[in-house]
Amino acid sequence: EVQLVESGGGLVQPGGSLRLSCAASGFTFSSYWMSWVRQAPGKGLEWVANIKQDGSEKYYVDSVKGRFTISRDNAKNSLYLQMNSLRAEDTAVYYCARDPYSFHFDYWGQGTLVTVSS
Amino acid sequence: QSVLTQPPSVSAAPGQKVTISCSGSSSNIGNNYVSWYQQLPGTAPKVLIYDNNKRPSGIPDRVSGSKSGTSATLGITGLQTGDEADYYCGTWDSSLSEGVFGGGTKLTVL
Numbered sequence: 001e002v003q004l005v006e007s008g009g010g011l012v013q014p015g016g017s018l019r020l021s022c023a024a025s026g027f028t029f030s031s032y033w034m035s036w037v038r039q040a041p042g043k044g045l046e047w048v049a050n051i052k053q054d055g056s057e058k059y060y061v062d063s064v065k066g067r068f069t070i071s072r073d074n075a076k077n078s079l080y081l082q083m084n085s086l087r088a089e090d091t092a093v094y095y096c097a098r099d100p101y102s103f104h105f106d107y108w109g110q111g112t113l114v115t116v117s118s
Numbered sequence: 119q120s121v122l123t124q125p126p127s128v129s130a131a132p133g134q135k136v137t138i139s140c141s142g143s144s145s146n147i148g149n150n151y152v153s154w155y156q157q158l159p160g161t162a163p164k165v166l167i168y169d170n171n172k173r174p175s176g177i178p179d180r181v182s183g184s185k186s187g188t189s190a191t192l193g194i195t196g197l198q199t200g201d202e203a204d205y206y207c208g209t210w211d212s213s214l215s216e217g218v219f220g221g222g223t224k225l226t227v228l
Contacts, residue, residue: 035217037163044120045155045163045206047217061216095162103210103217104153104168111162 002026002107004096009112016086016116022079022096022109030054030074033099036081038092039111046092049081050099063089086116121146122207122220129226135195138223140207142188146218150210152190154183157204157222166205167192197227 008020020036035050049060049070058070069082079096093113097105123141130136140152152170155163165174167183170190182193190207207220 037217037219044204044222045157045208045219047208047219050217059215059217062214102151102153102169104151104165104208105155105163106165106168106174108162108164 002098004098004107004109006094006096006109006112009094009114011115011117012086013118014087014116017082017084018086018114020081020083020094020096020112020114024077024079024096024098027098029072029077033101033103034072034079035097035099035105036070036079037095037097037105037108038090038114039095040089040092043092048094051079083114086114088116090114091116120221121211121214121218122209124205124207124220124223126221127224127226129228130197131228132197132199134197135193136197136225137194138192138205138207138225140190140192140220142190142209142218144188145213146188146209146211147185147190148188149212152183152185152207152209154190154192155206155208156201157206159203163206194225199227201225202227 003025005023036048067085071080093111095111096109098107154167157163170185171183180195
């Protein structure tokens with residue numbers, strides 16, 4: 001059974017940092033692009049970043065470029081999102097999602113809530 | 119302001135059909151595959167349609183997708199109260215080198 005389990009969310013002050021993790025199981029993690037998608041409270045979905053199977057390609061939404069870094073450890077079947085210089089507008093539930101190809105997401109985690117507030 | 123434009127809400131009676139539109143441009147919908155997601159309250163999104171018109175296993179054939187030019191459409195027939203949810207279209211934008219979603223459409227089954 002494919003499972004994606006996010007962790008690492010919480011309350012952080014503006015300007016602070018947080019590292020999200022996504023533990024994958026039930027499939028060959030190293031064969032898939034992976035993405036982070038977020039959803040602010042009461043708002044729609046926003047794609048944040050993705051990473052190629054071997055980590056050689058990474059893309060980011062403009063609003064997080066230079067502040068967030070996506071990475072993966074295929075040996076540990078894990079996806080990460082390092083978030084620095086956090087802003088109030090980064091407050092959201094962050095989902096990790098698997099992309100089999102053609103940029104669509106067939107499995108999603110349950111999400112982890114990040115709250116940026118003083 | 120989303121790159122992809124969806125109507126904020128649609129509604130229809132049980133048993134009826136509804137369509138949800140998703141409008142974009144040549145850099146996104148026009149040259150890339152579109153997918154559609156259903157999100158029930160408090161849950162993660164679930165893919166309904168990928169590659170414009172393909173249904174994952176377990177998605178009934180009363181759900182359909184199509185694409186024409188720079189627009190895509192999700193159709194649901196035989197509406198049920200359980201279809202009440204938010205629906206999102208998504209694709210890749212080749213000019214932005216970013217993934218993009220529509221703003222979402224809330225479906226109400228009256």
